[in-house]
Amino acid sequence: MDNAFIKSIQDKKIKDSNSITFEDDKNNEAQLVFDEKSIKRTEFVRNNAHVSRKHPIYIEFYGVNYSIPIPRKKVRGIKTDEEIGKNPRQTIIQDIHGFARPGEILAILGPSGCGKTTLLNALSGRLSTKDVEGTIKMNGYQSTKDLKRFIAYCTQEDIFFPHLTVRETLTYTSRLRLPREVPISAKLEQVENVIQALNLSKCSNTKIGDIKVRGISGGEKKRVSIANELLTDPSVILLDEPTSGLDSSLALELVQTLKEFAVKQKKTIIMVIHQPSSQVFELFDRLLVMADGHVVYFGDGENIVDYLANEGFVCRPNFNPADYMLEILNDSTIKQKLITAYKQNMQSDSSGKLVVEKYYKSSTNPDDSIILESSKYKWEATFFQQLMILTERSFKQRSKVILSKLNFTQVLCIAILTSLIWFQLPYTEANLMDRCGLIFFTTSFWAFFPSLNTISAFPLDFNVLRKERQSRSYRLLAYFLSKQIAELPLIIIFPIYYILIVYWTTGLVPSASSFFAYMATAILATLTSQSFGYLIGATFMDIQAATMANAVIMLGSLVLGGFYAQNLPFGLSWLKYLSFMFYSYSITMEIQFNSPYAKFQCSNISQTNEYSQCLYPPNGSSDGYIQGVTVLEHLKLNVLPWYANLLILIGLSLIIRSLAYFSLRRNSNKR
Numbered sequence: 001m002d003n004a005f006i007k008s009i010q011d012k013k014i015k016d017s018n019s020i021t022f023e024d025d026k027n028n029e030a031q032l033v034f035d036e037k038s039i040k041r042t043e044f045v046r047n048n049a050h051v052s053r054k055h056p057i058y059i060e061f062y063g064v065n066y067s068i069p070i071p072r073k074k075v076r077g078i079k080t081d082e083e084i085g086k087n088p089r090q091t092i093i094q095d096i097h098g099f100a101r102p103g104e105i106l107a108i109l110g111p112s113g114c115g116k117t118t119l120l121n122a123l124s125g126r127l128s129t130k131d132v133e134g135t136i137k138m139n140g141y142q143s144t145k146d147l148k149r150f151i152a153y154c155t156q157e158d159i160f161f162p163h164l165t166v167r168e169t170l171t172y173t174s175r176l177r178l179p180r181e182v183p184i185s186a187k188l189e190q191v192e193n194v195i196q197a198l199n200l201s202k203c204s205n206t207k208i209g210d211i212k213v214r215g216i217s218g219g220e221k222k223r224v225s226i227a228n229e230l231l232t233d234p235s236v237i238l239l240d241e242p243t244s245g246l247d248s249s250l251a252l253e254l255v256q257t258l259k260e261f262a263v264k265q266k267k268t269i270i271m272v273i274h275q276p277s278s279q280v281f282e283l284f285d286r287l288l289v290m291a292d293g294h295v296v297y298f299g300d301g302e303n304i305v306d307y308l309a310n311e312g313f314v315c316r317p318n319f320n321p322a323d324y325m326l327e328i329l330n331d332s333t334i335k336q337k338l339i340t341a342y343k344q345n346m347q348s349d350s351s352g353k354l355v356v357e358k359y360y361k362s363s364t365n366p367d368d369s370i371i372l373e374s375s376k377y378k379w380e381a382t383f384f385q386q387l388m389i390l391t392e393r394s395f396k397q398r399s400k401v402i403l404s405k406l407n408f409t410q411v412l413c414i415a416i417l418t419s420l421i422w423f424q425l426p427y428t429e430a431n432l433m434d435r436c437g438l439i440f441f442t443t444s445f446w447a448f449f450p451s452l453n454t455i456s457a458f459p460l461d462f463n464v465l466r467k468e469r470q471s472r473s474y475r476l477l478a479y480f481l482s483k484q485i486a487e488l489p490l491i492i493i494f495p496i497y498y499i500l501i502v503y504w505t506t507g508l509v510p511s512a513s514s515f516f517a518y519m520a521t522a523i524l525a526t527l528t529s530q531s532f533g534y535l536i537g538a539t540f541m542d543i544q545a546a547t548m549a550n551a552v553i554m555l556g557s558l559v560l561g562g563f564y565a566q567n568l569p570f571g572l573s574w575l576k577y578l579s580f581m582f583y584s585y586s587i588t589m590e591i592q593f594n595s596p597y598a599k600f601q602c603s604n605i606s607q608t609n610e611y612s613q614c615l616y617p618p619n620g621s622s623d624g625y626i627q628g629v630t631v632l633e634h635l636k637l638n639v640l641p642w643y644a645n646l647l648i649l650i651g652l653s654l655i656i657r658s659l660a661y662f663s664l665r666r667n668s669n670k671r
């Protein structure tokens, strides 16, 4: 039926273009565009039905208070200890109440800083429960952690991976969050529907972007944020300023889509909105107006003008009531008056319980109060599916960051520099320390570079991770493992690329087995360094602090690595075992010096073939050459056998990664 309708519109368009004037033509085109958009909206709402399996939800809340502890330092000096009391607290919102039902929009309005976002956070369960008081019920039941799965929350900030396109972002969400029973083709179809419904076709293949990466516009980002939530078919949708950054016609269209979605799919919508136009205002069923953390009005949208008039504030005819209300609430005397007036009206019901219960009783019947059953699965995708999807996504996102031109150029420059400085080192005693220097430099470079590239991995993902974990998209372990799998091939490209150049230009031991062993050790050192990067990043969750901590750890490891300080003070020689560079340096030295090729001509060969002036012990220079093993003994780098060094390095890498996981877990559980 809809296709026939679209065709009739198109036929009409062709017919009209031959017969009407230019002005009429323009009006008709505008009408056609409007009709087509309306069809798209309807199609989206209708198409959503086949993935929908959730129940309509009534939300009631009353007596909602939120307060935060004030550090005692802040209040001391102004007040005495007795006045401060034991636990001084600052109230952010007080006795907030309201009600939202399926098929309707509850709009929360009020001046900036009045507590609107705080209320949404409380309703979505994002605030620490010990700081929130009051009752929040869903279909008459106390809101629980499990029931929060029915709620989608579009935050004020649009949080996405910048290197993914709009379509990719929505596709990953649909694969992770739509019910398992929905076939993948239906999930992809749903992505296309939501792209159409929110007018995102034009930018669907454009990267989301951020400050550094040019991407879609702010308004488009906002719509992607909403699309991302609508896609998953929530029963309740909380939106924090969904229309900010949109022009008035787009804002109207968006709220119309939401309203239609609410009505036809029985969704409950609660939105914080700043300056709705009068057309948008008309779409709201109920209003909650706040000021300074208090309720100033709660009731039907159409009654606000009369309520304000009763209080002595008459809105001029044809004036947008939302604008008028914000205008008067900006006057502190009027604001205070309205807060007091509302409190007086609610004298016997200060928490708002009776008002809310009255609404609930009048709008539900016993059949409606469905016992909410969350999905039988804790996560919609299986652990293995989560791992696959997240690995694919992480690879796409991180490959753009790790395989950057900057990183390749940096490694190439260092490889060229290394090749020039240590070009074709001769196998002589005089060049022994240069050879050790080259090997240690390579070890330390592959200790620093990977960790520096990794410390940002978790901090950069953290906001997305928290957002997605709050909507129970996947398990933390799946995310953590996916990161390791996705970044493994990316990070080892660099040591391979570097060693391929440097190994042959500097004249290291010319045998295939030594070359591959050397390469494998560089890769292992890279992975260990990467583990440190993960741990430091996951612990600090702040790139600047992590960079500093990384520098301290890496420099400490460098000093104790066995090259700079070979004879540590008495009693401190064990310190070198704390340095992971010591193990990788020992292995690479073993590869290079415990080899038949590793024979170094003594520097002071006299005419009479007496090699006694060789710096190394006589058994190393019996034939005029110092054996590589003698060098290893002299430098005390073969204290542990090579396989022990190897096992320690592997074990260290695994332990550090496990610690990184627990650190990430601890940080992601913080509110």
Ligand SMILES: Nc1ncnc2c1ncn2[C@@H]1O[C@H](COP(=O)(O)OP(=O)(O)OP(=O)(O)O)[C@@H](O)[C@H]1O
Residues within 6 Å of the ligand: 068, 092, 110, 111, 112, 113, 114, 115, 116, 117, 118, 119
């Ligand atoms: N955890 C917190 N610590 C300190 N102050 C807080 C905290 N949470 C909220 N506030 C304060 O509470 C007030 C309400 O904040 P909230 O973000 O809810 O306001 P808002 O009405 O959404 O503002 P806007 O419209 O500008 O987004 C603000 O003054 C804010 O600074």
